[in-house]
Amino acid sequence: MSDPLPIPAEPYPFELSPKKCALLIIDMQRDFLEPGGFGEMLGNDVSQLRRTIEPNRILLDAWRAAGLTVLHTREGHRPDLADLPPAKKIRGKSAKTIGDPGPMGRILIRGEAGHDIIPELYPLPSEPVIDKPGKGAFFATDLHAILQNLGITQLVVTGVTTEVCVNTTVREANDRGYECLVPSDCVGSYFPEFQEMGLKMIKAQGGIFGWVTDSQTILSALS
Numbered sequence: 001m002s003d004p005l006p007i008p009a010e011p012y013p014f015e016l017s018p019k020k021c022a023l024l025i026i027d028m029q030r031d032f033l034e035p036g037g038f039g040e041m042l043g044n045d046v047s048q049l050r051r052t053i054e055p056n057r058i059l060l061d062a063w064r065a066a067g068l069t070v071l072h073t074r075e076g077h078r079p080d081l082a083d084l085p086p087a088k089k090i091r092g093k094s095a096k097t098i099g100d101p102g103p104m105g106r107i108l109i110r111g112e113a114g115h116d117i118i119p120e121l122y123p124l125p126s127e128p129v130i131d132k133p134g135k136g137a138f139f140a141t142d143l144h145a146i147l148q149n150l151g152i153t154q155l156v157v158t159g160v161t162t163e164v165c166v167n168t169t170v171r172e173a174n175d176r177g178y179e180c181l182v183p184s185d186c187v188g189s190y191f192p193e194f195q196e197m198g199l200k201m202i203k204a205q206g207g208i209f210g211w212v213t214d215s216q217t218i219l220s221a222l223s
Helices: 053-065 086-090 143-150 162-175 192-207 215-222
Strands: 005-007 014-016 021-026 069-075 129-132 154-160 179-183 211-213
Touching: 005 215, 014 179, 021 053, 021 162, 053 069, 053 154, 053 215, 069 143, 069 162, 129 143, 154 162, 162 179, 162 192, 179 192, 179 215, 192 211
Parallel strands: 021 069, 021 154, 069 129, 154 179, 179 211
Antiparallel strands: 005 014
């Protein structure tokens, strides 16, 4: 595999260095993507997120086959809720909030079924899983240390949701010097207008936070 690989992208081509690039899959958790989970309980259309599963699965398979670095994240909290800010607990004022009993165990609590990653994208034992208490994958986690130890300088960021955890993570990564490439079909939002604007924000002003492409373009380069 040549290095770097030119990837057609917006606002201009991305020079991907495979051995220095990790696939970072954000929060593909059962409570967000499966019918009956926390996301649907809040009134969201989970089909808007589920369309990302197959493109992610294909990209993940190719990334693994190439022997490249994969990491996963999960948003959630300690069972004792010691890392859950009161403002986050009450936000939304819904009947059920984080820590309450839900259809797949306590909502967004580490170790519960709903907190775990969907079976279609389940991590291998060799793939680090970053448990994060906030929206960004770098806040209160060891992600930055892991990436530095692995010599990673670039990230292909996928997952959900585009305007919240994906966008926050890309911004955090950008501030730490990482180059981020986001495949548009591998990220999703419950709200189509947020999906569109979330991607526009990343690639705006000459790529202020990163680059946007699609998974097939990345797969073509890897092959």
